[in-house]
Amino acid sequence: MLRDFxxxxxxxxxxxxxxxLLVACSGGPDSLALAEAASFFNRRGDYTVGAAVVDHGLQPGSAEIAEAAAGKLRGMGLSPVTVRRVQVPESGMGPEAAARTVRYEALDAAAEEAGADAVLxxxxxxxxxxxVLLGLAxxxxxxxxxxxxxRRGIYLRPFLGLRREEVEEICAAQGLEPWHDPTNADPAFARSRVRTSVLPFLENELGPGIAEALFRSSRILAQDADFLDAQAARTYARLRAEAAQTPGTDGPAETETPAAGGGPEEIxxxxxxxxxxxxxxxxxxLALAAAELGAARPSWERVRAVESLLRREGSAGPVQLAGKVSAYRQVRGKPVPQGGPSYGNLVFRKKSSA
Structure with missing residues (x-):
């Protein structure tokens, strides 16, 4: 399975x-089973396989747990095996999201140092x-x-079609002793509640196969999302090109004001x-326009607020988006900040840092 993937x-x-290849391993059943599978091809010489263990420092004894995982990986013959210790910052994004951000930063660095073609x-x-359930919620x-x-960039998920009990069986068959993260059963985390309460409840009330059904839905929706995103990118490029060539009602449309950093400041x-x-x-x-100016992907509510400007009823804006980006519609006869009077355009503008 891994070789075909x-x-x-x-x-x-x-x-x-x-x-x-670099295996991202916590020492848990999933990543330990993946490391064991990859080690087979490492021994055959089909691939060069190393590993990276990220110690988030969020639990007592986390350093010892990380070193124990690294020891098991070295025992499999993987090399290099590194332990990356990170500090999870306190931020408004929540502890899980903050930990994920620094974890991927550490894995990026480990992959670069190892010259890895992929991180598993x-x-x-x-x-x-x-x-999927968390997304629905x-x-x-x-x-x-x-x-x-x-697959996303260099990151690959070969076990995405396997059930959790299957990877636990791999560990048992190979005599591996994985570490079980206690936060996976901690009801303080939404994902833990989904794992220990919500999914078992759905299986009990609706019958077996719920996890597989959600997985199938995710694959179908991924295909739809890929198609729509590609279509949106082409459409956005076309509208940007049209705006660059078409003068406004009262004067030329200034479609791109250079920012100090070289990118556009206004679209x-x-x-x-x-x-x-x-x-x-x-x-x-609309989301792509905001993203081009450096804003984080806006929420559905923020995009809808920008969309409401197109009705030309009530306020002309601005609608504030993340990353100091705002959107507003032009008022007839009023100049845009870096151009002459123009009408009939929606303006996305990034506040200058100067």
Whole structure:
């Protein structure tokens, strides 16, 4: 399974100049089973396999747990094996999100140092089902409900189609003794409640197969999201090009004001063209405009607020988005900050840091 997955990802086994893989391992059942599977190909010489253990320092004895995991990985013959100690900052994003951010920063650094072609993550079908349920609880859109991708950049998830009990069976068969993270059963975390209470309840009330059904839904939605995102990117590029060539009602439309950092500080898009788009496409295009100016992906509520400006009723804005980006519609006869009077455009502007 792992070999086929890597081959499909463009990383076929090869004895001459083998690809370098890095297993992200916590010492838990999923990542330990993945490391064991990868070690087989390492011994064969098909791949060069190392590992990285990230110690978040959030639990008593975390350093010892990380070193124990590293010892098991070295015993499998993996090299290099490094332990990365990180500090999880206190932030408004919550402890899980903050830990995830610093974890991937540490894995990025480990991959760069090892010259890795890919980093293998041990997420399973059960993790994916939990992710989809959490997305549903948040009222998320297609991309979020698609869950975790099997591949994103150098990060690969070969076990995404396996159940958690299957990887536990791999550990038992190989005589591995995984570490079980106590936070996985801590009701203080939403994911833990989904794992220990919500999914078992759904299985009991609706019958077995709920996790598999959620996984299938995530794969279908991932295909839909990929298609819509690609269409939105093409549509956004077209609207940007049209705005650059088409003068406004009262003067030329200034579609891009350079910022000090070299990127645009202001983007104009035709209101008429935006109104002609289907809502699913229009909302994605609006989000892309905000993202080009450096804003984090805006929430559905913020995108809807920007979209409401197109009705030309009430306030002309601005609607505040993340990253010091705002959106407003032009008022007839009023100049844009860096251009002459223009009308009929939605303006996205990033506040200058100067």
């Amino acid at each position: 890597l081959r499909d990802a463009g990383l076929p086994p090869q004895r001459s100049n083998p690809h370098v 993550l041990g997420h399973t079908l059960d993790d994916q089902a939990e992710q 948040r009222g998320s859109g297609t991309r979020s409900l698609a869950g975790m991708p099997a 104009l898009l035709s209101e008429e063209s935006l109104r002609d788009l289907p809502p699913a496409m229009r909302q994605r295009v």
